[in-house]
Amino acid sequence: MGLDQLPHIPSAYAAPTESSAEDTSFTIEGLLASIADGFREKGVAYAAGAPVELVNNAPRLLNLLPGEQGFGPISQHPVGGIDDMDWALRLGGAVPNYEPRNAAERIANRIGGELGATAVPLAAGLGRVAGQTTAQINRAAAAPSSVGQGLVAQFTQPLAVNPAGALAREGAYATAAGTGAGVATEMFGDGPVADTLGSIAGTGALATGSAASQALWNLGAAAVGAPKFRGGAVDEAVADHLMNNSAQLAAQQSATGGSVDTQSLVDALRREAPVETAVPGYRANIADRTGDTGLATLAYNVDANTPGAAIMRRNANDAAVGDVIAGMTPQGNPARVRTDLQTSVDNRIAEALGLQEAAQRQFDDASQAVAPTLPTAEARGSGIRAALADAYAGAQDDVRQKYAALDGDGTLVNPQGLVERSTVTDANLAPNDAKRFRPVEAATIQEMRPGDQAPFRETGLVNEFNRPIMAENPPVDQTVPLSDIMATRSGLTDDVRAARAAGQNQAARIGGQYVDDIDAYLEQALTPELQQQFSDARTARRDVADRFERPGTANAEALRTREGGAYAMDDSAVGPRYAQPDKGRLSDLKSLLAEAGTDPRAREGLADTVLADVEARGLINKPEALTKYLGERQVLLGEFPELRQKLEAAGAASGELSTATRAAQDTEKRLTAPGRSPEASYLKYSEDRVLDSVRTVTNAADPREATRQLVASAGSPTAVQDLRTALWEEVKNRGQLSSPNATGGQRWNGRVLRDLFEDPKFSAVAQELWADDPEDLANIKEVFSALAGAEGSSRAKAVNTSGTGQAVTGKYDPSLTTASVASRARSVNRGHLSPIIAGIDLVGTWLRRKSAQVQSRAVDQITSEVINNPGLAADLLERYNPATQGAYTRMLTQKWGVRAPTLLQLLDGLENEDPTLEALQRDSDSLEVTIRPGDNRRSDGKRWDPDTGTWVD
Known part of the structure; x- marks a missing residue:
């Protein structure tokens, strides 16, 4: 190995070198x-x-x-x-x-x-x-x-x-x-x-010491009966109890063939229940967190036997629910919206009555404008007849003037031809007609016959021969004044007209024959100039007769007189005879208008006749009938446009009055008669009966429309909030339980509240009142729906049972009975045991039994806590999860x-x-x-x- 290869592994645990100075100071x-x-x-x-x-x-x-x-x-x-x-x-x-x-x-x-x-x-x-x-x-x-x-x-x-x-x-x-x-x-x-x-x-000392300290702690806690006695055995027993009662784990075990992993249940226990999300501060139990039916039944049984933890949790939950509902409660004033509604109803009724009064005044003015000026039918008919008679008299004067012009110069005519014609007419008359209907003028005509005078006449004297002295007659005058003939004709025509007016047709026919004789005679007897005048006069006379004397016409009837000079037709019948509808005898109306249409008496009489007829029929109060009436008299009213306008105005005013009257009546009835309108139904009850008022809305045929109408009627910015508060009275009435909880707090029935807001009619009212804030309504429904699903374990009792838990479960298990102590004492007395050994035996027995008793109580206590504390249940199931239990004690690096x-x-x-x-x-x-x-x-x-x-x- 070369020297350039340096070792770089310093001793990890090197002690100080001998040259190091030991510093014993401690800091x-x-x-x-x-x-x-x-x-x-x-x-x-x-x-x-x-x-x-x-x-x-x-x-x-x-x-x-x-x-x-x-x-x-x-x-x-x-x-x-x-x-x-x-x-x-x-x-x-x-x-x-x-x-x-x-x-x-x-x-x-x-x-x-x-x-x-x-x-x-x-x-x-x-x-x-x-x-x-x-x-x-x-x-x-x-x-x-x-x-x-x-x-x-x-x-x-x-x-x-x-x-x-x-x-x-x-x-x-x-x-x-x-x-x-x-x-x-x-x-x-x-x-x-x-x-x-x-x-x-x-590490060995730590492991040994930990085990020993836990054992000593358990032993000491068991000896003194500490309520907080805990140990691995207790926790594991509780965890096993939860796992054995879980329907989800049972299904999992069945599906996997025996292996169980509580992780899904742990996750569910640590996941907030819907009610906890909806209600801040609410604590659900393990049944609500997991939805496990087996755990729900376990929770029901445990809460029935040891209800302390459940009562504390539920009391706290009731307070949390109360706080949430208090926060959701609308802050309106039901009395204020009732006042607003009453004011609105009063104003609307007053407005409708005001419109009716205005329409009444307008109608009164229009009715006054169409009231007849002439109050009676006689006065109206007399005026019309007077105008017509004046027109008739004027026409007759014109005819007379024409006939008077014929003999104005004293013209003489030879009546021989007239006499001859009259003689023939007389000869042709039936004997009865000659006796009954031959006019007196016929004799007058015969008297015009020129006499066949003898040349001489007796003087009444006699001569010497006693023979009458005869005197020569003066020559006979063979002429008569033309006026005599015209007067005779005039008399005949009067007779004929009177006969026709009286319905004596035969007399009129016979009289007319003599008139024809005179007319035929005059055509031959008169000079051409006189003949023209006569033709004009006769034409004029026929015109007058046609206009005023033609039988069956209104003019002839109105002007006809009876014996004594009085008019045959009563004055009251004159006006209606002329005021004819379009389908009536318009010729009578037209003839009157033609003869006296410009006479104020005739016009006034006709107009008042129409107005009187309208009044008599009551058409002013019947706009539709009046319109029909006016439509049937277009010709008449065409001559009186101002009359039509007045009548149409009166009809319109009547229609408006009828409409306003009906509207006022309907408004008053609708707004004051319960059942006719949401306002009337709501206001039926006094301020202290808000709940009854609200129910008239939720029970309406169309609750949403009724609510919308109430809001609109109230018309105030606070109406919606006030009605929400009024509706909340039903929420409190239905949702609040009558009995308080253990601490006297108010309890709410979530299922009833959920069902209330799911009721179609109540929901329709709520949706309308919260239309401007649907999120608030959705939150309310979410809270009540969550409350409805909460405390599911309370519904897990067995079918057809009262659900009452059995309080007596044979738990009397004293740690050391009197019999045990007496047995050890006898052994000491007999010399079988020393006092020390007997004492140790008694203490050991007491500790063992006490430990078992305390452990049993600890299991029950922790189970009760676990049922009402999902987090603790999750910790235990996670700690003693068969799939991961070994990992809790597994050593990794040490x-x-x-x-x-x-x-x-x-x-x-x-x-x-x-x-x-x-x-x-x-x-x-x-x-x-x-x-x-x-x-x-x-x-x-x-x-x-x-x-x-x-x-x-």
């Missing part, structure tokens, strides 16, 4: 510095560089063979070895080494080295655990795919299932091993044998206190016959220096001179 700073130095240099650096050093020093194993000596390391300075690691940990030499000054610091330095060496593999194990789940590691440990994977899983499984416990255990045993090794080297000198045996003694640094020291202590290397080793070990990696220089600047075999500047 905390020195101990801490010793521990830190050992942790770095003899711990982390050694453990981290151990793989490289073990490979590098493997040739030294050959020195163990018989006759073989002088084998050294592969390299005096392996890259990545202990020196490199220590140099890096000292930040390139910036951190100086600390040399322990006394035995205490050396022991502390040894403990630090042990802790540092332990930390490296544990850190590696934790790093590997971080990339895998516990379930994966457990599966690898239970069924490894290879030997390497199995070893890795066995090492990492304790760190995965219980990292804190594994680190604490490894730290404790590392401290014990370091303490034992440090004490041994101080007592027996530096060397691997003392160090190894010391570390083994230290088993027997044997580590890689110890092996390195053993290799370093093997025989080496190279004097140069031995000198170099001794020199290096005696100096507080380190050798820089990669060269042959020390940290103090000196280098190794192979020629002289010494360190030189």
